[in-house]
Amino acid sequence: MKLHEFQAKQLLARAGIPIPDGRMATTADEAEAAARAIGAPVAVKAQVHVGGRGKAGGIKVAKSPAEARDAAKAILGMEIKGLRVEKVYVERAAQVDRELYLGVTLDRDRRRPVVMLSTVGGMDIEEVAEANPEKIARGWPSPLLGLLPFEARSLVFAAGVSEKQRDPVADIARRLYSVYVETDASLAEINPLFVQKDGSVLAGDAKLDIDDNALFRQPELAKLKEVSKDEETEEKARALGFSYVQLDGDVGIIGNGAGLVMATLDAVRDAGGKAANFLDVGGGAKEEVVRSALEIVLANPRVRSVLINIFGGITRGDEVARGVLDVVRTHPPRVPLVIRLSGTEAEAGRRLLAGAPLGSRETMDDAAAEAVRLATQPVRA
């Protein structure tokens, strides 16, 4: 779950990390008032859950409250990577001398958090990571001890932070690490971390992604959850215990188990088609589950055929078949269905499906090929 910059900054400030004075605004009027209260110049910044808003024009500097009003007018309602901007954060502009990068995330291979610090922060940090990884100093604190003072110190020396900023940056690194731990974050990032002309250090931007699995113990953060329009379907699926990702093809996919569904997507592509979505129904595939899954998949107007790939494990294949039959008979879908059952009692299941208004195939490859073929046919009236 992603937090907005202003939410993340509040958490950083609570942990003692210096941030610029700032206010939220949802209208141009509010933005102007905020700029007046804070004192110009200010930065007016789109609050959306995607990266790259700077390059997309979502951040403007305003020299006066009136300019802040204009900036907010321009940014509010703008679309960034398909997301509509509904809030801006108005913040006192920093006297930037240099931009550092500071981030904490998971290093899967080492099974430890990794703290990254670089003196070449800012918008192009991904390119730095790619082209000059040595410019990013890394440290791997023990999850049992936290980021120790000597580790933070080693980082600022390794990154080559200037003498004057060493202590404050090491201090901020330790505080950011605490935020990472205390909020169950999967990512905690300050980029850029400003060094101002007077030598002071200030969080320019802040990113905080929270581990969804830990929201049960982060009730305050869970309340901040926002579902943007294009995430509504994924959210609906999640509420049903499904995992859904929208893609840009036309073959709807339903399966049980993430790996199996991914393999199904691959099979569709290998058959020359393109999947419209990823949908993992998780454990079990009874009637109700199949019906809800079909509803979600068919809500996507681009879907022209649906491929159901179920491995009857503990759940028997014949039971699954009965569930699917029930759905198909009572709520006939608008596009052709192909089902492939495997595992326990799959043959019995396939026998039940014989004659039903859907295609049944024995292997994943055949089923994918059939679903792709059906997607290219004219839509039924």
Add this chain to the structure above:
Amino acid sequence: MKLHEFQAKQLLARAGIPIPDGRMATTADEAEAAARAIGAPVAVKAQVHVGGRGKAGGIKVAKSPAEARDAAKAILGMEIKGLRVEKVYVERAAQVDRELYLGVTLDRDRRRPVVMLSTVGGMDIEEVAEANPEKIARGWPSPLLGLLPFEARSLVFAAGVSEKQRDPVADIARRLYSVYVETDASLAEINPLFVQKDGSVLAGDAKLDIDDNALFRQPELAKLKEVSKDEETEEKARALGFSYVQLDGDVGIIGNGAGLVMATLDAVRDAGGKAANFLDVGGGAKEEVVRSALEIVLANPRVRSVLINIFGGITRGDEVARGVLDVVRTHPPRVPLVIRLSGTEAEAGRRLLAGAPLGSRETMDDAAAEAVRLATQPVRA
């Protein structure tokens, strides 16, 4: 550093441990008002930094505010183990069904904290520990992980806590452990932990000793430090960097290094005498240090001779001798002095001391014997 019950209970309450409603009082009037506010019956409890106040009459139950007034009048000003009671804590009386014991302290041998839980809590827990140690369940949480839920659960099962109290007691154990860690305690104890007639669990008493070495990072607790009259000398010594313990003999002792001073005390006893104190001046033994140490030792009217045992290590023996000579000449002490110098340049030191108004001996045993002999002579006019 010891906290009073009421201070410890505030910290427990802050950590979510249930405590009875209570108020502080320093006069009988206040105690009566407190009892009225809380609602009788109440317990009126002396707040002094010693154990065993219950057996000494420092706790009285009052059925009405008027009784609370009388109880406070009786307890305030009373002496418990030499300490004058200046505060009482007035607290709603619990409906006690059973008394448990719960404590966290250091297990030196295992180098881990030890959590102890027993269903035979109350005033005689020390005797239980002695006679029936198996009645106290123990757990040793990792200092890196804290007291984990399963460890708290194991404790309540091992101690034989009744079913209804298992979850609340395990919960209180984990919270008490957090208090122990967060306050840098050397001891965190709830004894008794009341099981009330309705089955609820409540901290009857609370004890919290804080590691003096950690007070630098516990500013809130450091403020609670109280020096009682009989601790004033020890406190004064501590401020000078000395370590002083009052004993009940008549040979004053000054030495450098805790082990050496203890050995000196032993030597005095082996020579048939009794030490008046333990005083470790720590590193170095220059003039000023010797003077301050003598002042502290001689403030004890029972002292009839003083034995100074200094190991000249990095500090040279001749320098120490000069320091002692200066003091003896400018501030002649009221009782005879015996000095024993050893280590670096000890012989040179002894040569300097020859002829000075003090006894000088080459070995610890001889010096102790001489100091004991002098202590038994009539005091000089």
Add this chain to the structure above:
Amino acid sequence: MSVLLDRDTRVLVQGLGREGSFHAARMRDYGTKVVGATKPGKGGTTQDGIPLFDTVAEAVDSTDANTSIVFVPAPYAMDAMLEAIDAGIDLVIAITEGVPVADMLKVTAVLETATTILVGPNGPGAITPGQAKVGIMPAENFSPGGVGFVSRSGTLTYEIADLLTRAGLGQSTCIGVGGDPVIGLPTPDAVRLLNEDPATEAIVIVGEIGGSAEERAAEYMRAEGKKPAVAFIAGRSAPPGKRMGHAGAIVSGNQGTAESKVRAFEEAGIPVANAPSEIPGLVKRALRR
């Protein structure tokens, strides 16, 4: 011979709720020795004929359990795993989905200094066909034999086991390592176990996009491989930057892409199947059957 599980495996069930008791029964049906279960407060009683204990330590004392399977809900899973590790259980298999990453970081830090092997969480468990099953996989799809099999995925494991079984290729031990970003026995470690197992003649490695476990497994096999291996990577068609169910399947930069994994296996001389259906053929060719 086999790895992790065999006829002497003695299983303790942690979390005998609906799911736990269902699978405990299935494991017993398979012949696995289910010797006890923990249910705090119910110690001394039984459920479905399984002796219950208040704590894992007590259960181990009474039953000599050497393996545990964890079904407790995610918020309590870390505690359950740490309790099992603390009690000296040799093998802990965690089925629970949705364990916070921070909890798993603590658990794996503790594992570094313990003798316990943890498989999972968020996996189907492990099975040595014909000997013991400690997991939730449908046993029908597995058969005894010489193919060792490591997978990050649940149903895909069953699918591939089914394909292998139908092709006459039985399995030595199948290990579902789990789909989470932080797991107890990552793919390279599981592959190492099979590589060193005399009963395993060939190894099937089923990976997914995300992370670099497959790359590390390929690297290990290139350096130390004693037997033929075949790989499959699910998610080759996934667009970068999208999560596909497993939190682990986040593609970032070049690392963790299907291409990077396929290349790593190819460089290690390990053929990569384009579809699960190709796996049995590749295994047979690798075994020169």
Add this chain to the structure above:
Amino acid sequence: MSVLLDRDTRVLVQGLGREGSFHAARMRDYGTKVVGATKPGKGGTTQDGIPLFDTVAEAVDSTDANTSIVFVPAPYAMDAMLEAIDAGIDLVIAITEGVPVADMLKVTAVLETATTILVGPNGPGAITPGQAKVGIMPAENFSPGGVGFVSRSGTLTYEIADLLTRAGLGQSTCIGVGGDPVIGLPTPDAVRLLNEDPATEAIVIVGEIGGSAEERAAEYMRAEGKKPAVAFIAGRSAPPGKRMGHAGAIVSGNQGTAESKVRAFEEAGIPVANAPSEIPGLVKRALRR
């Protein structure tokens, strides 16, 4: 031969303040190889001819230091010890007084899985006379020989070393384990090192009231002792319940009393001196000289 320290000891000083630089000079005077010191921000420069480094890791890389001595103030001592452990230093000797117990509990928990030996804190350090001194003891009182010597106390160590030296009894290695309740190398472990050291012919164990380290050392020697030992316990005359300088010297119940310690040594056949002055005689008798 000797334990902990020898001619190849290469010392890094952590905390080159007033005390640190004073003792660094004394150690060099003794012939100890002081190869560097940490002073964050001063890396690349020197102080009193000692090369300075920003971090312990850098210092180890540049100097091959295998030992460090910690003088940093108590609030930062845990960090310094953990930094040295993290950098793989073999032996860390912590002089610092007043380290919080909670910090030491963390450090000793980390030590359990590290290869580093920590001596101290709150002790005088260690010395292998004639080879290396890593500590604050006055070197004049020590002389090379065959008596291994473990003590919880500072000046008492010097006193006894002085007595031994005057009696012609040189020392193999003297270890001041430190007076705090939680230390890196408790007396029994230090005794074990000396017991297994071929250069040590006899062991002197100087204890104090409080804790049960002496009892455990006696137990160890009873079971495994390969050479004669002599003990001394300071604080026999201390009244129960009083603290005598060292926080460790708290007598609680029967454990940790002088009586309990003396009895433990006597049961292990180890003579206990009534005064430091008796120690050399007892050692000579034990060695049958």
